[in-house]
Amino acid sequence: MGDKVLMKGNEALAYGAIDCGADGYFGYPITPQSEVMETLMKEMPWETTGMVVLQAESETASINMVYGGACTGKKCMTSTSSPGISLMCEGLSYLAGAELPCVVVDVVRGGPGLGTIQPGQGDYFQMVKGGGHGDYHTVVLSPASVQDMYDFVGLGFKLAFKYLTPCIILGDGVIGQMMEKVQLRDKTPRWTEEEIKKISPWACTGKKGRKRNVITSLALDPSVMEETNLRLQARYRKMEKEDVMFENYKTEDADYLFVAYGCMSRIGETAVDMAREKGIKVGLLRPITLFPFPTAEIDRLVPQLKSIMSIELSSGQMVEDVRLAVNGRVPVGFYGRMGGSVPSPEEILNALMNFIK
Amino acid sequence: MDVKDIIKPENMVYGKTKLLTDNILHYCPGCSHGVVHKLIAEVIDxxxxxxxxxxxxxxxxxxFAYxxxxxxxxxxxxxxxxxxxxxxxRLNPDKYVFTYQGDGDLASIGxxxxMHACNRGENIVVIFINNAIYGMTGGQMAPTTLLGMKTATTPYGRRADLNGYPLKITELIAQLEGTCYVTRQSVETAPAVRKAKKAIRKAFENSMMKKGTSFVEIVSTCNSGWKIPPVKANKWMEENMFPFYPLGDMKDR
Structure with missing residues (x-):
């Protein structure tokens, strides 16, 4: 185990990348996540672990650099914020179609358009439902602390290589900018060339003693393209079985449930405590994986609940997945703020009281 | 003498490069892609x-070059x-890395x-096929389409006031500090093919010398897009393309 260090969420992403043995980071500055590349450039990991760090000319270029690196079996990542994610969606679709592993961080800000540099969760639909063209999903992790930001880079690569898919870390401006203590982990060395050939026999490592490896998302023959789609869908079903992650906060005896992710789960936990002081038994479910979504856990909790409320920094996006899981059995409410505004715990509790009265 | 008596190893004067696969080329007859593919395969071999x-x-x-x-x-x-x-x-500095791009891909959407890869001086090879038209999508205007040239989206000929000017992107690339070798070649005659091969080989060799980006443009024909048969297309290219896109090295250092 390493030291405990006070740092920003965005800095934690940078240290998480170096410490988990990432091979390459390619990025483009955008608020509120520019500290990721700034920290990497200051740390110069190319001098220590050999990790490549490069400032690209655009988010379009940085996601395609990630694609190029991923083709060779390397652990590559990028980070950006909402407008940048829109530009990266083309690349994400290609990465998903070509079945390439990588980690992509979205430190979400308020939108639409250029929006605001204050926090938001309005990219839920875009990231959880796919984002780019075609029929695909990615693993989507939701960090709720600076420690998560640090740990999820390594976790993201683990899942990305397990399922041969991009893994999204869907953060928000609060988690990116706030400072907390982080427990650093033992450093994982970067994979050697021999390890890469073993772990990813499909990778472009130079044709020798095998058939040539071709990384492509193109298949003009519909029967071949359908095969690719079926393979992808089978992987998504496997994720739903094996890698759903969530956290329960005081749900054992709860009559009412908040569902919240990212910074909203932190605010929601305070609202839960305030409600319990008033004698109202409220709990909170925090999805850690937004895809695959903890549908089964909501299903398990529904029989004990009188109602559920999704709280988000959006006009109501995750609430659609909550409603699908609840399937009309109990009322599902929603409270959200938009455009970079963040609600207080009192505000959330009031919203719940209004909903259940 | 039977044909079997002639086909013997000792009589062989020319063979298909072993790096070219047996897949049947999907390119149209007369298209320059096939020749350039062969040259790249020969150089690598x-x-x-x-x-x-x-x-x-x-x-x-x-x-489908792959x-x-x-x-x-x-x-x-x-x-x-x-x-x-x-x-x-950058992640595999021991590898020879090349891109193979057409004019729409390289000089329009990309x-x-x-520009930025060349300006950073990435130690890569760029093979740029300039046939002044979008071939795959059915002959639309490319950034390099000549003024007056008829395409599916300039049916009355490219007009500067409507469509802008043809882009001499290779001349722009040659200005960038990051490039070490920028040349324009063609493959319509045997001497041109030999010169183009030499240029491609030099570009591949450069990429291991940490000198920067090597950029090889091949002015090419597109018989289907131009709607001109192969032999006439070569002549049309010499008479119309070469005056605007003159052949030769623009930079070599």
């Missing part, structure tokens, strides 16, 4: 770098090949990626 070369194919007619040259390939999104090549080379 002669340099003995099959196990050290990674190709990056574009979107356009050459999207079916023809027997090396590892990455297939890029439209215009993004130089971004893929950047990361591939202008930002090619």
């Amino acid at each position: 002669e340099m003995g770098i099959q196990d050290k070369t990674i190709g990056i194919s574009p979107v356009g007619c050459a999207v 079916n023809y040259i027997d090396i590892d390939w990455e297939e890029a999104a439209h215009g993004r090949a130089p971004a893929l090549a950047t990361a591939t080379k 202008t930002a990626e090619i």
